[in-house]
Amino acid sequence: MPWQKWLKRVADLLEIPGDVMLNLPRIVLVGNLQAFIENHRGILEYNPQVVRVSISEGELEISGENLVLRNILPEEICVEGNIRAVAFR
Amino acid sequence: MFLFRLANFLVGYVTLALRGEAPEKLINMATARGIFLWDIYRTGSQEVRVKVRLSAVWPFLHLARLARCRFHVVGRAGLPFLWLRLVRRKGLLLGGVLFVTGLYILGSFVWSVDVTGNRRLAAQEVLEAAREAGLRQGVPRWSLDAAAVERALLERLPDLSWAGVYVRGTRVTVEVVEKVLPGERRQVFAHVVAKKSGLVKEVLVQSGHPLVKEGDTVVPGQILISGIIPPSREEESAGSPSPRHPTCVRAAGMVRARVWYEGYGEALLKESGQRPTGRRAVRACIKVGEREIILAGPRDVPFALYEASTTVKSLPGWRNLYLPVELVICSFNEMESYTVTRSRSEARQLAGERALEAAYRQVPKGAAVVHKQLDELVVKEPETVVRVKALVECVEEIGVEQPFDPGHSQ
Incomplete structure (x- = not known):
C-alpha cells in the first residue's frame, strides 16, 4: 500500500508516533493481567476465552481465561483477566 | 479509575443481564452513543452482565430493544438507591434524628x-x-x-x-x-560569720556582739558578730536580778571587708589556629532506611575547611516500632586558618585583659573595685608567651547569717 508506506515515511521523518499519523491502535499490556486498547473500532466478539476487537486494519484477538471487559469508552477498551496471547488477524 | 468508581457510586448504577445472540453489537452501539459501560462479563453462553449508570439506563434499554436483546435488572447500587432505602425505612430515619437530638440535648447539661x-x-x-x-x-x-x-x-x-x-x-x-498567708516567723538565734577571707574595713552592728574590729584579718567561717551577748559590766555592777547568763539574739549587721581576687592570662607572641569565617551552608536530607535523599542544599560541601554539625529529627515511635524515616539537617561552617604575630607590648596588653577578665569573673555583684594591678610573670629564658597576673581589690559585704543552737553553744 504505497499511500500507507508514504505516510509511515513522513511519520518517521517528523518523529510523530504511528498511532497519531497512521491511525493505528495503541496497546498497553500490564503483565498478563490487563490490556488497554486505544483507538479501537468496536467489539466483534466477547466471551471469557476470546475478545476480538476491530481496529483500523483488520482485528485484534486477545485470548486467555476469565476475560472481563473492565470498561469500554469510545476511545479505549480495558480487558482484564488471564491473558495468554495478543494476535493481529 | 478511583474517580470513575466514586462518580459511579454517587450517580448510582444498575447491573443488567442481557440475553440475545449479539450482545457485542449492542455494546458497540452503546459506546458509539457515549454510554459508559463497565465490568462486562459473560455468565453463561447466552447471558452477559453489564453495568450502566442510572442516567444512561433508559437510552441503553431503548438500544437493547432495537438490538433485540432481552434484559433484566440484576443489581442496583449507589447513593440514590441508598437514599431510597433510607426514605422507605422511616423508622431508621426517625431513629437517626432522635439520636442526634438526644446527643444534643444530653450534651447541653453539666455532667x-x-x-x-x-x-x-x-x-x-x-x-x-x-x-x-x-x-x-x-x-x-x-x-x-x-x-x-x-x-x-x-x-x-x-x-x-x-x-x-x-x-x-x-x-x-x-x-x-x-491566698498565701504569711507564716509566723520562727525565733532563731544566729551569728554573722565571714564567707571569705579579707581585711575588715567597717563593722556596723544592728544586733549582737561584734568580735572583730576595723583592720582585723578574717578567715572564712570566722564569727564576725556573735549572737551571744555577754552580760554588760553595768548590769553586773548594778547587781540586777537577772542572772549572769549571756543573752542570745539573732545577730544582724554589716561587715564590709577588703577582698582580693587573682586572675591569670596569657597571650602567644605568634598564634595560629582556625576560626569560622561566618559563611555557612545548610543541607537537608531525608533518610529512608539506608538511602539519603537531598531535599535542599548542596550535594558537596562548598568549603575546603569546615566544621560540620548534624541534627537528626526522627518520627516518634510507637512501642518498639519505628519508622525508618528521618530528617537529617547538616550545617557546615566554613573555617579558615590564621596566624597572628604580636609585638611584646601587644601581647602583654592582651594577656592583661584576659587576666583582668578572669579576675573580674570571681568578683560578686555589688562589690566595689577599689584597686587593680597587673604583674607580668617573667621567667629566665625568653618565651614565646607572655604571662600576666592580675590582682583586683574590692570592698564587699562578707557577713552571712549562720544559725546556732543556744543550748549547745554554752
Missing part, C-alpha cells in the same frame, strides 16, 4: 464538676459554694453564668484569691488559687 488548684481548702467546700451559686451536676449549660459563679465563689470563700470556671463540653472545671 461533672471538677475542682483543681485547692490545697488547704477541701474540694467539697468549693463544690458546696459553687452549688449555691448555681453550678452543680445536672444544671443546663445555658443557665450557667460562669462569671457570676466566679464572683460568688470569691465572695463566699475568703481564702481564695482567684477563681475560674471553665466549661468544656459537659465538664466544668473550677480552678481556684488560694
Whole structure:
C-alpha cells in the first residue's frame, strides 16, 4: 500500500508516533493481567476465552481465561483477566 | 479509575443481564452513543452482565430493544438507591434524628464538676459554694453564668484569691488559687560569720556582739558578730536580778571587708589556629532506611575547611516500632586558618585583659573595685608567651547569717 508506506515515511521523518499519523491502535499490556486498547473500532466478539476487537486494519484477538471487559469508552477498551496471547488477524 | 468508581457510586448504577445472540453489537452501539459501560462479563453462553449508570439506563434499554436483546435488572447500587432505602425505612430515619437530638440535648447539661488548684481548702467546700451559686451536676449549660459563679465563689470563700470556671463540653472545671498567708516567723538565734577571707574595713552592728574590729584579718567561717551577748559590766555592777547568763539574739549587721581576687592570662607572641569565617551552608536530607535523599542544599560541601554539625529529627515511635524515616539537617561552617604575630607590648596588653577578665569573673555583684594591678610573670629564658597576673581589690559585704543552737553553744 504505497499511500500507507508514504505516510509511515513522513511519520518517521517528523518523529510523530504511528498511532497519531497512521491511525493505528495503541496497546498497553500490564503483565498478563490487563490490556488497554486505544483507538479501537468496536467489539466483534466477547466471551471469557476470546475478545476480538476491530481496529483500523483488520482485528485484534486477545485470548486467555476469565476475560472481563473492565470498561469500554469510545476511545479505549480495558480487558482484564488471564491473558495468554495478543494476535493481529 | 478511583474517580470513575466514586462518580459511579454517587450517580448510582444498575447491573443488567442481557440475553440475545449479539450482545457485542449492542455494546458497540452503546459506546458509539457515549454510554459508559463497565465490568462486562459473560455468565453463561447466552447471558452477559453489564453495568450502566442510572442516567444512561433508559437510552441503553431503548438500544437493547432495537438490538433485540432481552434484559433484566440484576443489581442496583449507589447513593440514590441508598437514599431510597433510607426514605422507605422511616423508622431508621426517625431513629437517626432522635439520636442526634438526644446527643444534643444530653450534651447541653453539666455532667461533672471538677475542682483543681485547692490545697488547704477541701474540694467539697468549693463544690458546696459553687452549688449555691448555681453550678452543680445536672444544671443546663445555658443557665450557667460562669462569671457570676466566679464572683460568688470569691465572695463566699475568703481564702481564695482567684477563681475560674471553665466549661468544656459537659465538664466544668473550677480552678481556684488560694491566698498565701504569711507564716509566723520562727525565733532563731544566729551569728554573722565571714564567707571569705579579707581585711575588715567597717563593722556596723544592728544586733549582737561584734568580735572583730576595723583592720582585723578574717578567715572564712570566722564569727564576725556573735549572737551571744555577754552580760554588760553595768548590769553586773548594778547587781540586777537577772542572772549572769549571756543573752542570745539573732545577730544582724554589716561587715564590709577588703577582698582580693587573682586572675591569670596569657597571650602567644605568634598564634595560629582556625576560626569560622561566618559563611555557612545548610543541607537537608531525608533518610529512608539506608538511602539519603537531598531535599535542599548542596550535594558537596562548598568549603575546603569546615566544621560540620548534624541534627537528626526522627518520627516518634510507637512501642518498639519505628519508622525508618528521618530528617537529617547538616550545617557546615566554613573555617579558615590564621596566624597572628604580636609585638611584646601587644601581647602583654592582651594577656592583661584576659587576666583582668578572669579576675573580674570571681568578683560578686555589688562589690566595689577599689584597686587593680597587673604583674607580668617573667621567667629566665625568653618565651614565646607572655604571662600576666592580675590582682583586683574590692570592698564587699562578707557577713552571712549562720544559725546556732543556744543550748549547745554554752
